[in-house]
Amino acid sequence: SSILHIAAVVVSGTSVVVYMYTWCLSSSIHISAVVVSMFSTIICGFLFLLVVKRLPEHVQVDDPAVVKRLAKKLERQQIPLRSDYGYKVSLFSHLHQYSRKAPLTQQLSIPSTVIHPSIVRLGLQYSQGIVAGSNARSVALLHAFKQVIRDYTTPPNEELSRDLVNKLKPYISFLNQCRPLSASMGNAIKYIKKEISNIPSQCKEEEAKTKLLTCIDRYIEEKIVLAAKAISKYAIEKISDGDVILVYGCSSLVNNILCEAFEKSRKFRVIVVDSRPRLEGREALRRLVQRGISCTYVLISALSYILPEVSKVFLGAHALLANGYVMSRVGTSQIALVARTFNVPVLVCCETYKFCEKVQTDSFVSNELDDPDDLMVTRKGKTQLENWQDVSSLGLLNLVYDVTPPDFVDLVITDLGMIPCTSVPVVLRVKNLDQ
Amino acid sequence: MQQPSKMNEEELVEYFRTQMRTDPDMASAVAAIRTLLEFLRRDKGETILGLRESLKWATDCLTEVDSSVAVSSGGELFLRFISLTSLEHQDLSRCKKVMEERGELFLEKISLSRTKVAKLCHTFIKDGAKILTHSSSRVVLRVLEKAAAEKKRFTVYVTESQPDTAGKQMADALRRINVPVTVVLDAAVGYVLEKVDLVIVGAEGVVESGGIINKIGTYQMAVCSKAHNKPFYVVAESFKFVRLYPLNQQDVPDRFKYKADTLRTVSDLSDEHPMIDYTPPSLITLLFTDLGVLTPSAVSDELIKLYL
Numbered sequence: 001s002s003i004l005h006i007a008a009v010v011v012s013g014t015s016v017v018v019y020m021y022t023w024c025l026s027s028s029i030h031i032s033a034v035v036v037s038m039f040s041t042i043i044c045g046f047l048f049l050l051v052v053k054r055l056p057e058h059v060q061v062d063d064p065a066v067v068k069r070l071a072k073k074l075e076r077q078q079i080p081l082r083s084d085y086g087y088k089v090s091l092f093s094h095l096h097q098y099s100r101k102a103p104l105t106q107q108l109s110i111p112s113t114v115i116h117p118s119i120v121r122l123g124l125q126y127s128q129g130i131v132a133g134s135n136a137r138s139v140a141l142l143h144a145f146k147q148v149i150r151d152y153t154t155p156p157n158e159e160l161s162r163d164l165v166n167k168l169k170p171y172i173s174f175l176n177q178c179r180p181l182s183a184s185m186g187n188a189i190k191y192i193k194k195e196i197s198n199i200p201s202q203c204k205e206e207e208a209k210t211k212l213l214t215c216i217d218r219y220i221e222e223k224i225v226l227a228a229k230a231i232s233k234y235a236i237e238k239i240s241d242g243d244v245i246l247v248y249g250c251s252s253l254v255n256n257i258l259c260e261a262f263e264k265s266r267k268f269r270v271i272v273v274d275s276r277p278r279l280e281g282r283e284a285l286r287r288l289v290q291r292g293i294s295c296t297y298v299l300i301s302a303l304s305y306i307l308p309e310v311s312k313v314f315l316g317a318h319a320l321l322a323n324g325y326v327m328s329r330v331g332t333s334q335i336a337l338v339a340r341t342f343n344v345p346v347l348v349c350c351e352t353y354k355f356c357e358k359v360q361t362d363s364f365v366s367n368e369l370d371d372p373d374d375l376m377v378t379r380k381g382k383t384q385l386e387n388w389q390d391v392s393s394l395g396l397l398n399l400v401y402d403v404t405p406p407d408f409v410d411l412v413i414t415d416l417g418m419i420p421c422t423s424v425p426v427v428l429r430v431k432n433l434d435q
Numbered sequence: 436m437q438q439p440s441k442m443n444e445e446e447l448v449e450y451f452r453t454q455m456r457t458d459p460d461m462a463s464a465v466a467a468i469r470t471l472l473e474f475l476r477r478d479k480g481e482t483i484l485g486l487r488e489s490l491k492w493a494t495d496c497l498t499e500v501d502s503s504v505a506v507s508s509g510g511e512l513f514l515r516f517i518s519l520t521s522l523e524h525q526d527l528s529r530c531k532k533v534m535e536e537r538g539e540l541f542l543e544k545i546s547l548s549r550t551k552v553a554k555l556c557h558t559f560i561k562d563g564a565k566i567l568t569h570s571s572s573r574v575v576l577r578v579l580e581k582a583a584a585e586k587k588r589f590t591v592y593v594t595e596s597q598p599d600t601a602g603k604q605m606a607d608a609l610r611r612i613n614v615p616v617t618v619v620l621d622a623a624v625g626y627v628l629e630k631v632d633l634v635i636v637g638a639e640g641v642v643e644s645g646g647i648i649n650k651i652g653t654y655q656m657a658v659c660s661k662a663h664n665k666p667f668y669v670v671a672e673s674f675k676f677v678r679l680y681p682l683n684q685q686d687v688p689d690r691f692k693y694k695a696d697t698l699r700t701v702s703d704l705s706d707e708h709p710m711i712d713y714t715p716p717s718l719i720t721l722l723f724t725d726l727g728v729l730t731p732s733a734v735s736d737e738l739i740k741l742y743l
Contacts, residue, residue: 238682238686312682345682345683347682407717410644410682411644411680411682417678418643418680419643419735419739420643420644420645420716420732420735422732422735423732423735423736423739426735426736426739427739430739
């Protein structure tokens with residue numbers, strides 16, 4: 001691919017040079033000006049290539065050059081490389097597929113000198129699914145980073161603002177190996193790195209550390225806790241008495257909204273839709289029933305049966321992309337599609353810190369493949385797919401996320417207010433202006 | 436505490452009604468904003484916060500008189516426009532003067548908005564076009580007047596628009612400028628749509644999703660034009676942009692659906708017929724405003740700029 005880049009530059013450079021030469025001839029400017037313009041176009045070409053974004057490595061797993069580069073990077077950072085497991089369906093062969101039975105921590109030496117123990121614990125919690133859900137993962141990440149900062153001491157002849165950022169890089173690679181980072185975690189990491197590099201060099205270490213800890217606390221407080229309160233306030237306006245609300249899976253934000261609305265004495269009932277293999281709806285059901293909300297539980301295959309009763313659909317989101325698409329748990333786009341055909345309004349609730357600059361129109365390009373062994377089910381002592389690896393033409397696909405187009409979503413409730421799905425780029429622009 | 440020249444509720448309502456009477460061509464929102472400006476001039480408040488509170492109270496009073504969406508949205512935008520400036524002066528009277536000047540600037544801008552909309556929209560009316568419109572809208576009338584002045588030949592179909600048969604007034608106004616016009620029944624919209632080239636309607640309010648709130652019957656017309664693949668254009672001034680987000684018809688608040696006197700006198704609203712309906716943005720092709728020609732998804736962008 002580097003040859004292609006050079007060829008592209010050469011072709012564009014020569015074409016611009018030919019144009020400029022003929023223009024100079026026609027207006028009789030000295031030949032040295034042509035030489036100067038030639039050099040400047042070639043330099044501009046190279047700069048352009050540097051600015052153009054490269055594809056991230058975690059979606060190029062089928063490219064051996066990229067895999068080699070990643071292995072070299074991890075070796076340099078002294079982090080073990082996690083190997084893929086099982087046969088991958090060809091459409092998704094560019095993504096990683098790991099097994100839960102082989103966590104990365106087994107390959108680490110204890111005590112690990114490179115990686116902080118709270119990060120090791122966090123990585124294990126992610127890869128085993130103990131900490132799941134984008135808010136929970138971000139908060140756990142921020143708390144682990146707080147512990148890292150507390151235990152950090154600046155080495156002699158180093159500046160805190162630069163050294164701490166470099167210390168965090170192997171931790172982030174490690175966590176990425178345990179489970180691919182979510183969009184919310186990515187934004188949180190960007191924020192922390194910015195805060196660290198903004199520490200002035202004459203700041204004393206203790207002062208800098210307390211400042212960073214308060215920054216992180218404030219981020220959690222503002223972007224997650226208070227945002228949830230603001231979103232509940234807006235969402236409760238949309239819940240009227242006698243509503244039948246459909247929710248999917250377990251979104252901490254949507255559960256929060258429903259509990260708040262119930263406390264404000266709105267009369268409604270909830271239908272919880274669930275799907276295999278995660279069966280997260282059971283957790284949501286447990287939380288809602290504990291508060292006293294009357295609930296119904298169905299699997300996603302009964303969706304079109306239950307939808308004529310429903311008046312509104314509330315969905316959570318993992319991330320909101322820059323072109324207005326909603327990335328959420330697999331099954332969400334199905335619910336939005338069927339709700340649209342039944343003319344039921346679909347409301348997505350999402351905090352602004354989950355908005356990301358990525359653009360995606362389908363669920364193939366960038367996704368996450370979970371452990372394929374989760375799809376095996378044991379009934380009456382028999383496991384049907386026990387020897388699926390022996391069948392060469394059989395692949396098990398356990399997708400985690402999917403993308404919902406904005407035409408299926410009627411309203412997005414964020415902490416900034418209620419916006420249509422197509423206004424996400426406006427919010428990103430306003431946020432960038434603030435920063 | 437009642438000061439002698441401060442406006443109280445009756446004076447406010449009387450001033451508003453006088454404004455509406457003297458210039459019947461003026462939008463109710465413009466009359467409301469003129470009233471609020473007069474209220475601001477006569478207000479004897481001591482603090483900026485008190486001023487804002489009393490302006491909010493005045494807007495609420497006016498909304499009770501005329502429960503259209505435009506009055507409440509116009510009032511809120513007026514308040515935001517005049518406070519969107521540096522009010523760091525020490526002297527309260529200086530601050531008030533700045534606010535009054537900005538209020539007059541706002542009024543001047545919105546008085547020109549109808550002309551701006553007409554200038555943008557009349558180019559979309561081609562020679563020989565057949566236009567369908569709903570009920571009586573002064574903005575649509577201005578657009579058609581401009582198109583007629585540009586020597587374009589077109590025919591207009593107007594719906595009768597029950598229960599107040601406002602369509603007949605529109606037809607009379609168009610006959611006066613020698614435009615061939617036919618009044619059709621509200622039920623005949625589907626029948627007449629195959630003859631029509633484009634549909635232009637006004638709006639009482641433009642909501643955050645890019646949809647509009649307009650006289651009852653607009654939603655039907657939009658659904659029929661979508662089925663016939665005819666363009667559905669909306670003309671509205673920018674002060675009609677309101678911070679509402681209805682999901683469906685029943686999500687529109689009751690205070691906009693019914694006339695103000697109905698809300699006051701009747702206790703059970705389920706027998707009353709609503710005067711407005713909500714048209715979702717998926718059925719609208721373009722919106723012509725004094726901020727430019729917008730697609731429905733761009734309305735939210737403009738609203739964020741206006742309100743934040």
